[in-house]
Amino acid sequence: MIEISHLVKKYGDHIAVNDLTLTVEPGKIYGFLGPNGAGKSTTMNIITGYLGATSGEVKINGFDIFAQPEEAKKCVGYLPEIPPLYVDMTVREYLNFVAELKKLEKGRRNKYVEEAMETTGITAQQSRLIRNLSKGYRQRVGFAQAVLGYPEIIILDEPTVGLDPKQIIEIRDLIKELGKNHTVILSSHILSEISAVCDHIFIISKGKLVAGDSTENLMKQMSGAQEIELLIKGDNAAVQETFTGIAEVEKCIPLEQKDEACVHLNLIAKPGMDIREQVFASCVNHGFVILQMNPVSKSLEDVFLELTEKEGTQKEVLPEKKLHFVKSHFGKESKEDGE
Ligand SMILES: Nc1ncnc2c1ncn2[C@@H]1O[C@H](COP(=O)(O)OP(=O)(O)OP(=O)(O)O)[C@@H](O)[C@H]1O
Numbered sequence: 001m002i003e004i005s006h007l008v009k010k011y012g013d014h015i016a017v018n019d020l021t022l023t024v025e026p027g028k029i030y031g032f033l034g035p036n037g038a039g040k041s042t043t044m045n046i047i048t049g050y051l052g053a054t055s056g057e058v059k060i061n062g063f064d065i066f067a068q069p070e071e072a073k074k075c076v077g078y079l080p081e082i083p084p085l086y087v088d089m090t091v092r093e094y095l096n097f098v099a100e101l102k103k104l105e106k107g108r109r110n111k112y113v114e115e116a117m118e119t120t121g122i123t124a125q126q127s128r129l130i131r132n133l134s135k136g137y138r139q140r141v142g143f144a145q146a147v148l149g150y151p152e153i154i155i156l157d158e159p160t161v162g163l164d165p166k167q168i169i170e171i172r173d174l175i176k177e178l179g180k181n182h183t184v185i186l187s188s189h190i191l192s193e194i195s196a197v198c199d200h201i202f203i204i205s206k207g208k209l210v211a212g213d214s215t216e217n218l219m220k221q222m223s224g225a226q227e228i229e230l231l232i233k234g235d236n237a238a239v240q241e242t243f244t245g246i247a248e249v250e251k252c253i254p255l256e257q258k259d260e261a262c263v264h265l266n267l268i269a270k271p272g273m274d275i276r277e278q279v280f281a282s283c284v285n286h287g288f289v290i291l292q293m294n295p296v297s298k299s300l301e302d303v304f305l306e307l308t309e310k311e312g313t314q315k316e317v318l319p320e321k322k323l324h325f326v327k328s329h330f331g332k333e334s335k336e337d338g339e
Contacts, residue, residue: 001026002047002153002185007056009042009207016042018207020056026152029179031198031215032187039207040187041081044157047185048078060153077151077182081158083142087131091122091141094130098145116144120174136167143174147182154178156186160193172197195219228276229255231292232263232283239263242282248273266296 002024009017017039024030032040045051047058049069058065063072086094095116099109117123120140125133130141139159146154159175160168175197178184188194194201195215203211211218232239240263244252251268258264269275276293283290 001059001061001183003057003059004043004047005057005059007043007046007058008054009039009046009051010054016207017046017053020204020207020209022202022209022212024153024183024185026183028199029175029184029186029197031194031201032185032204033189033191033194033201034187034204034210035189038189038204040189040204041157042207043204044078044155044185044187045080048076048155049073050078050080075152077146077148077154079142079146079154079156079159081161083138083145085130085138085141088129090127090129091117091133091144092126094141095144095148098148102149104149112149116148119147119177120144121170134167136163136170139163139167139171140174143171143178147178151182153183153185156184158188159186160188160190168193226271226273227266227268227296228279229266229292229294229296230264230279230290231258232265232288233261233291234263234283234286234288236263238286239288240265242286242288243267243279246275246278246282248275248278262291 004020004022004024007017007020008015020039020043032043034040042051046053047060047065049065049072052066058072060072061075063075065072086097089097092113095113096109099113104112114123117126120143122137122140122144125137125141130138133141143156143159146156156175160171163171172193175184175186179197179199186194186198195218198215200214201212201218202209240252240254243249243265248270249267250270253266253268255264255266267275267279279293280290282288
């Protein structure tokens, strides 16, 4: 279990992590999702003890990462964005070396190395120099060093960056496999990547937690009757006037006409409202014929943009679904040197 509480990291005047509080429960795959510069790597580097914090607390299985780093670090295997590989070593030499660094029990090191190679599918590559491996296999070696010694928590920073589509699928399967026996946290700015493998998603923007919920709940919230697409037989102006007159309708968006006798439009409901019944009743009252009524599903991408794009907004959307919103910011950033 990881408990992050009011974590702040400043680089000079720049706040990279801004009062981040979240809990990671055991046995699930978690995704840190956020645009470039959101503070994902900084957060991961702090959780894994690579970086100090400006203020706040991080506990790994009850151990404070700053006060009890050795105990805390033993619970975590980390694959940073750029895997720390020694390319002049063979795969096996490198993993033996990592086993030594991790101070794994001497008598069991060989067994651990063999099992890590087995888990990550690199046993056949064990005698090859790392420099001669493909990027996908190098990434697997990075995974192997992270899982070596069975840490309870595996943290992966952008694990599929730079891989080709086939390698991405392989690494995704590997992450799912790891999720059976470990708590896994992975970061990415790619939504499909996160939604494909994670049970739970934290959306981070400008160092702040913008939303946190199960992938299932987030996906559910993206569909339903909030926005509906309609094809109505009736007079265009009369139909639009009727729908905009429904109190629960936020917006009426005319779409491209499919047929002169039909009105094609999208209706957006006010937050938390289901407008289907009112739409149906209004159509009956005015003699309009509903030819089509479909819910418009929003993708995770839509919600991600909605949450991260609106500069300076502070609003609560879908509170009943436990989505937690805080003021979000989104913009381009540049890295500055030094802390
Ligand atoms: N050593 C540093 N010195 C100064 N600023 C830094 C440093 N490292 C990171 N930053 C800044 O902190 C912010 C967060 O960076 P971080 O790398 O944690 O984001 P990220 O979400 O992991 O993004 P990416 O996906 O691009 O790696 C960015 O604005 C970045 O420019």
